[in-house]
Amino acid sequence: MGKKENRPVACAASGTASTCDYDSTFVSAGQDMTENGLIRTVTEEYLAGIDVDIRPAPEDVERELLQATNNAIEAYNLGPRDPSAPVGASLNDAYPDQKKGDARLRLRKHLDPYQIALIVRELHHAVGIRLDDSNSDDNFDIGVYQFDGVNEGTYDTSRLGLERLIRSYDMAISARNVDETVAILRAICPVRQKTKDPELVVVNNGVYDYTSKFLMGFDPEFVFTEKSHVDFVEGAKNPVIHNDDDGTDWDVESWMEEFSDDPAMVNLLWQVVGATLRPNVTWNKTAWLYSDSGNNGKGTLCTLMRNLLGDGAWASLPLKAFSNPFMLEPLSRVSAIITDENDTGTFVDDAAALKSIITHDPFLMDRKFKDPRSVLFNGFMVQCVNELPKLRDKSESLYRRLLVIPFEKRFEGRERKYIKDDYLKRKDVLEYVLYKLLATTDYYELDVPQTCIDMLEEFKLENDPVRQFAEEVFAEATWDLLPYKFMYDCYRHWFQRNVPSGRPVGRNAFLKSLKGLAAECGWLVQDKVRSDGRMDRPEPLILEYDVREWMNSGYTGSDPGRKCMPDLAESYRGFVRVSTAGSDDGKETDSENKED
Known part of the structure; x- marks a missing residue:
């Protein structure tokens, strides 16, 4: 079947004929x-x-x-x-x-669902967009390319946006036929992966190549679902804003320098802001902006990041949400997590999704009344915390992903609300920040100052009582051999004194954690080590923590040295000080077996 050659000339307004006669x-x-x-x-x-x-x-x-x-x-x-x-x-x-x-x-x-589906595919460049890196037949959303409007250059994957588009071709279409149209689209649309090139950054007026420092036009071949809503302006200048009310001058460069007296910390904060703009770079870090009091600027810095991205490109998810897979649904559509409020006393029970989100690995997202789906989040996460949260996962694989940034300044006195409410929303300010972060930088890793490294070590101790115990007891011990049983008995008494409201972990869990920490503290894990020559001196830890199980039961006097010299077995399984370990000692082991 073909169109008649005398088909009327296309309408000037729409580019199509006013009538459509077929031969x-x-x-x-x-x-x-x-x-x-x-x-x-x-x-x-x-x-x-x-x-x-x-x-x-x-x-x-x-x-x-x-x-x-x-x-x-x-x-x-x-x-x-x-x-x-x-x-x-x-x-x-x-x-x-x-x-x-x-x-x-x-x-x-009325047009039927198949016709509307073809219209959406052909005229609106609809494609299936995969939610992870797998080739699963059905793990994708339908995305509709935005040729104009505030989201120009991206694909809208929202169900609401798709339904509105479908209804624009038949306002009387039934809900059943809307569902049928979506089902047909899932069957006929090509399925694509999101664009993963870490060099490409989608901004309001094009796609910026970070390597070549060049702005390209939008193209449906680039599959992006979000973008910065700020224009890239070549050579944008740092605007200085004068406030007639208080006589102050403000610019964003000087404002960023107020956060810290350490230039390395200021540089890191700039890098964190830039990381939110480049979601396809695998930073392998999440930034936690930490201060135990207010008036430090954390929330205002988050406002800058949100304004750079624009509505729809970021989500606010507190840390406790990562223990609840039903809370993670927004992550299929955004490129950054920016949260300026976390409850004090937050406990992250399950960090599996948290680690996957940080490292750009797939995680399972549950949905109410629907099947769960595997989702891969490409983006950067910033969390503001007034109290460092507790994590059940105390592994190094999680700790090395955490970038704890202390905010030590206090901006007391008259609050300058106009910075957050006005200056950080201004077009010229945001265009300068965007230009600075894209055109004048060249980094793919975050430069972590010593202050943040030290802060992370403090957090490890606070989050993990076993680690705190290990660092204290291994350093203070007099014996060169510390039996497993002695260490757990000592831990229970230490815990009662230092964490009176807490609950100590069980023996097996304790030993598993302690074995993982021993090497850091200068000790080896060994089996069948002779006590002779390694436990000949009194061990003051016995008295310090009142470890009665290891006091000399046959001595009733007051000499502390004799109290701390119990009757010992010929050999023990336990921890041996590295500096005293010899070839005749027991083999190093990772055994989880209980001590006899």
């Missing part, structure tokens, strides 16, 4: 065509005649395609014209093979 000769030649085949052919040929760069309004497409469809149906119902019928013959004489009864196709009042 009945072509329809007649396809009398064995199914109804679905007829509808598909009409729709495909109509859409092929539209320039997607000057797409007509949805109501025009609906009207024209409906007319073209009904024209084709009428031609199909008439059948081929009898070539011997004279001019002026009656309809029945000219078309003797007209369809009758159930063979006749009914004229349409």
Whole structure:
């Protein structure tokens, strides 16, 4: 079936014809065509005649395609014209093979779901966008390319946006047919991976190549679902803003320098802001902005980051949300997590999703009343904390992902609310920050100052009583051999004194953790080590923590040295000081077996 050569000229406003007549000769030649085949052919040929760069309004497409469809149906119902019928013959004489009864196709009042699905695919460049790196058949969302508007250059994967688009081609469409249209789209759209190139940064007016420092135009071949809503302006200047009310001058460079007297810390804060703009770089860190009091600027810095990205590109998820997979649904659509409020006393029970999000690995996202799905989050996470949270996961694999940034300044006195409410929203300020972070930098890792390294070590001790115990007891011990049983007995008494409201871990969990920490403290894990020569002196830890289980039961006097010299076995399994370990000692082991 083909279009007539005398198809009316395209409308100036929409780029399509005002009527869509189809040559009945072509329809007649396809009398064995199914109804679905007829509808598909009409729709495909109509859409092929539209320039997607000057797409007509949805109501025009609906009207024209409906007319073209009904024209084709009428031609199909008439059948081929009898070539011997004279001019002026009656309809029945000219078309003797007209369809009758159930063979006749009914004229349409609405576009059907398949037609709307084809429109969305062809005119709006709809594709399936995978949620992770797998090739799973159904783990994707339908994304609709935005040719204009605030999200120009990105794909909208929201169900609401897709439903609105579908309804724009039939305002009376039923909810059932909306679902059917979406199902058809999932069947007919090509499925694509998101663009993962770490050098490409989507900004408000194009795609910036971080390596070549060059701004390119938008292109549907780039599959992005979010962008910065700030224009890249080559050579943007740092604006200085004067406040007539208090006589102050403000600029963003000077303001950033106020956060710390350490230039390395200021540089790190700039890098953190820049990391939120470059979601495809695997930073392998999450930034925790920490201060135990207010008026330190953490929240205002978060405002700058949010304004740089714009609405829809970031989500606010507190740390406790990562223990609840139902809370993570927004991460399929955003490129940054920026949270300026976390509850005091936060406890992260399950850090699996947290680690996956930091390292850009897939995690399982639960959905209410729907099947869970595997999701890969590409982006950077910033959390503000007034109290360092407690983590059940105390592994180095998690600790090395944490970048704890202390905010030590206090901005007392008159609060300058206009910085947050006005200055950090200004177009020229944001354009300068964007230009600085993209055009004048060249980094792919965060430069961590010693202050942050020290802060992380403090956090490790505070988060993990076993680690704190290990660092204290291994350093203070007099014996060169510390049996497993002695260490656990000592830990229980130490814990009662230092963490009176807490609950000590069990023996096996304690020993597993302690074995992982021993090497850091200068001790080896060994089996069957002779006590002779290693435990000959009194051990003051016995008295210090009142470890009665290891006091000399046969001595009733007051000499502390004799109290701390218990009767010992010939050998023990335990921890041996590295500086005293010899080749005749027991083998180093990672055994988890209980001590006899």
